[in-house]
Each structure stands twice: as C-alpha cells, then as structure tokens.
Amino acid sequence: xxxxxxxxxxxxxxxxxxxxxxxxxxxxxxPAQPTPLTLLARDGRRTLPITLVGDQEFVALDELASTxxxxxxxxxxxxxxxxxxxxxxxxxxxxxxxxxxxRLISLPAPPSRIxxxxxxxxxxxxxxxxxIYDVPLDFRKPSHLLVIGxxxxxxxxxxxxxxxxxxxxxxxxxxxxxxxxxxxxxxxTIRFDxxxxxxxxxxxxxxxxxxxxxxxxxxxxxxxxxxLGSRFAGFKASSxxxxxxxxxxxxxxxxxxxxxxxxxxxxxxxxxxxxPPSSIRTVAIDPGHGGDDEGVHGANGTKEKDIVLxxxxxxxxxxxxxxxxxxxxxxxxxRNVPMDERTAIANNSKxxxxxxxxxxxxxxxxxxxxxxxxxAFDAEAVQTAGSGGGRVPTFGGGSRDIELVxxxxxxxxxxxxxxxxxxxxxxxxxxxxxxxxxPVDRAPLRVLESANMPAVLVELGYLSNAEQxxxxxxxxxxxxxxxxxxxxxxxFRDTLAGGGTQ
Amino acid sequence: xxxxxxxxxxxxxxxxxxxWGLFVVLTKRGAQPAGNAAAAPAPTAPPASxxxxxxxxxxxxxxxxxxxxxERDVAYGEGPLEQAREIVSAQVxxxxxxxxxxxxxxxxxxxxxxxxxxxxxxxxxxxxxxGHTGGTADELLTVYTIVNALTENLxxxxxxxxxxxxxxxxTLAGHVDLRNPLGKNLAWVQ
Numbered sequence: 261x262x263x264x265x266x267x268x269x270x271x272x273x274x275x276x277x278x279x280x281x282x283x284x285x286x287x288x289x290x291p292a293q294p295t296p297l298t299l300l301a302r303d304g305r306r307t308l309p310i311t312l313v314g315d316q317e318f319v320a321l322d323e324l325a326s327t328x329x330x331x332x333x334x335x336x337x338x339x340x341x342x343x344x345x346x347x348x349x350x351x352x353x354x355x356x357x358x359x360x361x362x363r364l365i366s367l368p369a370p371p372s373r374i375x376x377x378x379x380x381x382x383x384x385x386x387x388x389x390x391x392i393y394d395v396p397l398d399f400r401k402p403s404h405l406l407v408i409g410x411x412x413x414x415x416x417x418x419x420x421x422x423x424x425x426x427x428x429x430x431x432x433x434x435x436x437x438x439x440x441x442x443x444x445x446x447x448x449t450i451r452f453d454x455x456x457x458x459x460x461x462x463x464x465x466x467x468x469x470x471x472x473x474x475x476x477x478x479x480x481x482x483x484x485x486x487x488l489g490s491r492f493a494g495f496k497a498s499s500x501x502x503x504x505x506x507x508x509x510x511x512x513x514x515x516x517x518x519x520x521x522x523x524x525x526x527x528x529x530x531x532x533x534x535x536p537p538s539s540i541r542t543v544a545i546d547p548g549h550g551g552d553d554e555g556v557h558g559a560n561g562t563k564e565k566d567i568v569l570x571x572x573x574x575x576x577x578x579x580x581x582x583x584x585x586x587x588x589x590x591x592x593x594x595r596n597v598p599m600d601e602r603t604a605i606a607n608n609s610k611x612x613x614x615x616x617x618x619x620x621x622x623x624x625x626x627x628x629x630x631x632x633x634x635x636a637f638d639a640e641a642v643q644t645a646g647s648g649g650g651r652v653p654t655f656g657g658g659s660r661d662i663e664l665v666x667x668x669x670x671x672x673x674x675x676x677x678x679x680x681x682x683x684x685x686x687x688x689x690x691x692x693x694x695x696x697x698x699p700v701d702r703a704p705l706r707v708l709e710s711a712n713m714p715a716v717l718v719e720l721g722y723l724s725n726a727e728q729x730x731x732x733x734x735x736x737x738x739x740x741x742x743x744x745x746x747x748x749x750x751x752f753r754d755t756l757a758g759g760g761t762q
Numbered sequence: 763x764x765x766x767x768x769x770x771x772x773x774x775x776x777x778x779x780x781x782w783g784l785f786v787v788l789t790k791r792g793a794q795p796a797g798n799a800a801a802a803p804a805p806t807a808p809p810a811s812x813x814x815x816x817x818x819x820x821x822x823x824x825x826x827x828x829x830x831x832x833e834r835d836v837a838y839g840e841g842p843l844e845q846a847r848e849i850v851s852a853q854v855x856x857x858x859x860x861x862x863x864x865x866x867x868x869x870x871x872x873x874x875x876x877x878x879x880x881x882x883x884x885x886x887x888x889x890x891x892x893g894h895t896g897g898t899a900d901e902l903l904t905v906y907t908i909v910n911a912l913t914e915n916l917x918x919x920x921x922x923x924x925x926x927x928x929x930x931x932x933t934l935a936g937h938v939d940l941r942n943p944l945g946k947n948l949a950w951v952q
Contacts, residue, residue: 362878366923621899623862623864623895631899
C-alpha cells in the first residue's frame, strides 16, 4: 500500500514493529509552545508544528503541501489554490470559506499570513484536504492526531476505581480492539491488537503511594504497562463489547483483608451490546455558563451562572445523600468550562446520566415556566451514527468489521433513554414548580450532542420575567427543583432495573 | 504524447482558474448586500417602486417560545441567491410593535452564499451575539427565524448555517449548535 505522504525518516525498518507507530504526546516544558500535530501512517510518524493565532490553531500551508504533495499557488485578487491530482481547493484570504472541488465549506478562521508564509486553521486538513486526497485522513483534533490511511488506532481511556481494599481498572478502547493481559513481577502488561494507540500521556493520572495501581505508561505503540502497588495480590481480567467500545475490566485484589464494605455496590459490567446503563452509579450535573460567560441577566441583576451553580450544589448534596451515588459537577465554582470539556468530564467518568442546568430568557416579558430539552439531530446524522461503520481492508490482506460513532453524534445512541428520563422529570416537576405549556421538547443543543449517556438540559425558568427571577433565587424553589430531580433519578434507576424504558 | 500531457494540463489549469474565478466573484459579490441590508427600509414601509414577491417572515409569537409568520412584500431577486439575500435583509430589518423580532437590534447581513447542494451560509454582524438576551428559547427563535425564512420561501435552500462576523461559530449564546447547516423546523412556529 503506497501512501502519498513524503517518505518519512523513521521508516526504514521493515519489520512490523518498525512500521507501527505511536502517539506519544510529549509534555512540553515550555507551556507557550502548542502541542504539534502528530501524523501517523503505515510507514512512520512525524509531527507538524502548530502556530497559535489567538485561540485558533494554524498549520503552515507550505508544510502541508510538502507533506501531502499538494500544489499551492497564490493567485491575484486574494485567492490561493491548493491542488491534488486535478482536485482543487480555493481559499480566499479574507473569508473563512473555501471551495473544495466545487463544494463550499466553512473554516473557523480565514487564512493568516505570518512572516510572509500562509497559515490555515488545522480544521483545513479534515475539511478541505481530506475530500480531495486519495487516502483516508482521520483528523482527531482533541488528540492532535492525524491518522493517514486505514490504520487501527483506537482511542484508549482508563479509569481507576478503588472499591474497599481492592480496586478495578477499566480500559475502554474505541473503536473496538481486543487485548491480552499478562503479569510480569510487579507489572501487568496489556497488549492491544491494533496498529497504534491514541492515549493521553500519561494514560492514567498518578495514584497515591498505597494504591493498588501506581501508574500506567505506554511501553510501545500498542502496549500499556501497569505498575502495581505493594498490596497487589492477584487480578482477574474480562472484556466485553459495549457500543463501539471494547471494555476491558481488570479486578485487582489486595493482600489486605477488606477493611470495610464498600460504600457503593461494586460496579457491574454492562451487559454485552446493551449500551443503556443497567443502573445509576454516577450522575453528571452541568451548571451552564460561568466565569466571564454570565448567561442570562435578570431584570434585577440575577445572573444565570449563579442560579444554576447554586441549584447544582444542592442537587449534588441531595442525590449523593439519598441515593449513595457519585455526583460530578462540571464546575463547582465561578469559571467558564468549554462546551466540549463539560461532556468530556461526564464521558470520561462513565457517568450514567447527564443533566445540564440553565435559566431562560424571552423577548416576551411574561413568558414563564421550566422546560426540559432532549437533543435533536437531523435524520441524516442519526442514520450515519446508526449505520456504525462497515468492512474495511486491512494491512496484509483480508478485511475486518469496524464500528464508528462520531463523538459529536454520541447522544444519538441514547435518545430513547434521554426522552424517558425527560418524561419522568416532567412528572416529578409538574406538581412542584411552574412549567411551560409543553415542557419536554427537542432541540439541537450543543452541550447534549456528544454526551455518551442519557442526557437532558433543564431550563429552570425565565429570568427575563421579574416574578420568575425572584422565584428562581428563592430557597423554596431551588429545593423544589432538587427534590423533583432527585425523585426523577430514583424512578429512572428503578425503570432501568426493571428492564428498560424504551 | 507530450502534446497530450500539455493539453490535459492546460485543461486542468483552465478548470481550476474558472472555479477560482467563480468563487472569488461569488465572495466579492457576497459582501455587497451588507451595505444594502443596513440601509434597507423596514418591511413595514417597503419601497414604493420595484418588483415584489410575497414572502413568509417570522417573528416572536405571543407566548415568547414560538415563532409566528407574517406575509410580507419583499423585493424581487434574480435567481435563488439574490432572492435569498432580499429575504434575509427583510427578515433582519427592525420592526415595530406589535411585532417582535428574534433578531437582535443592529444585526446586519454581511454576506450570503449558496452552495450547489442547497446550503445557505448567512454571515451576520456581531450584534447578533452582543445584543442577544442569552436565553435558550430566544436563541432557538433567532436561529430558526433565519433558517425557516430561507427554507420556507425558497425550495432551493435545504439547510442554513449562520456565521458571525465572517467566522464559523459553535453557538450564538451557548446553546444551539451552529456547526452544521440546520434544516427547516416548523415545530418552533405556532
């Protein structure tokens, strides 16, 4: 398989090990230096420098051209053409739009000229170069990774949960990748059947000195090594497919006798091919806005960001107290959390429910009442997510099945459960707080779309209405909302235990 | 053989030049309506002369959480692109009571593009963000005012993506996803 990338310097070894590549995000000692983009191909790895202009990441157009053998030409009248094998992208220097083989696409920013060189937003690679290129380009912005060609590079996410004196290490690989676990002295080695791993560095944050797992590192492109603590006595590993993920669960036992029974029941493995949670172990609550993003301002100065944080804190205390489940807040103080980070917190913590809290505003001053939103996607997006991949050729011949769900569409897998929870919440709220006429609705809300669990957005009421503004700030109202939310979580958990709610 | 290669190369260059020329002309022309939109009279007082079409424009309903439509005279535009520009310019123009517009006061149309696939890109001035109340309900109405005004009146328009100040945005006020074109949704209309 000949790739059209320029031969890379690292690629002379002919063995498979030499062909394998790894994403090792180097932690820079200079915080001002943005993380470069890592390019992974069959024949090696290289990096592409990133230049920051404001918050936007750019790459030099001439670097892209030499990497992908693109022809770049600056025209008069402020246009740049980028061509590959007769297919052309036309950029204008003043607009954040480009024509890609005749189709118009948008970019987060126009091209930027720095020291005589043209730079384009990194999104240009996925949106403009990929459509005209003859080898698949998989651009993963959060990992600063560009996968060139049909490589199997699963995203690997680790989670460590102490359970009494023992512990559980959960390793999710998406798309699915099988692995083997073996013990060598005081380490466990996890080898994946993949070409490389897309894992954070380090894969797991350092644990305390008495922890059963001390640290996890990437030993080679497809191998994780778990450093075990001195209390380690044995392990049991099992794996199950869950959605598009292979979930590997390693239960670690300790030489210590159980000091106390765990406060929460040991988490069960989700049943095979059954994405909805069978129980509620973790709830993520997302107080909207924060910091310089104050959200809606009431007529008398009440700020949305303060109301939703106060309600979220009360909800955490109530739900943890009554249900004994873990409640995560996406923010617990007055700061702005980027939209993607809010769902990432819930996804990475394997939350079973995501509730985003907001307060509303209307241009009609008398509009009043709470509302509950479930994500809406257009039919095409749901179809794309539902089709879930297909067969792709593999290196060395043959083919294999893959399943892919775009993060932006993760919620499409949970819409039934989200609607079920929304309806339960409406029932619990309608005797407690004022609601709008049709309290459950669907809308393309950004914060819900990448939540990989049942998710709703609750609008507590209208701060644009002076009476509602006073109401929302009151203890009585906030306690009533929290009581309704807590009862809804209990009922939702009961319906899940009783065999589903679709 | 060499002549054939030269001929193919010439064709490729000519094709690229044509596409680029069209694109540049499109974008340069796209900037034109900005001035017109700012100066466009309110739909309550349409200009006396010139050809008109009837268009359905959207305003905030009495309940504050839906839109309602009003039939208006809008200047005729030659072809879907010009007509789209006329409709959006009329839609963002200020209105007086009892109508309430979900488009923040001061918002103008900087440019409008239409792709072959039927996606309209509507580039609005920054007032659409800075003048916004910030509520989810208002944000939905702002977005679907433009989306529905174009998709309902122009069958050629299948989807609408809003840009702000020439740039792609995630949302206007932190809620409604604007990263892709949105299709017509009359569920927000009474």
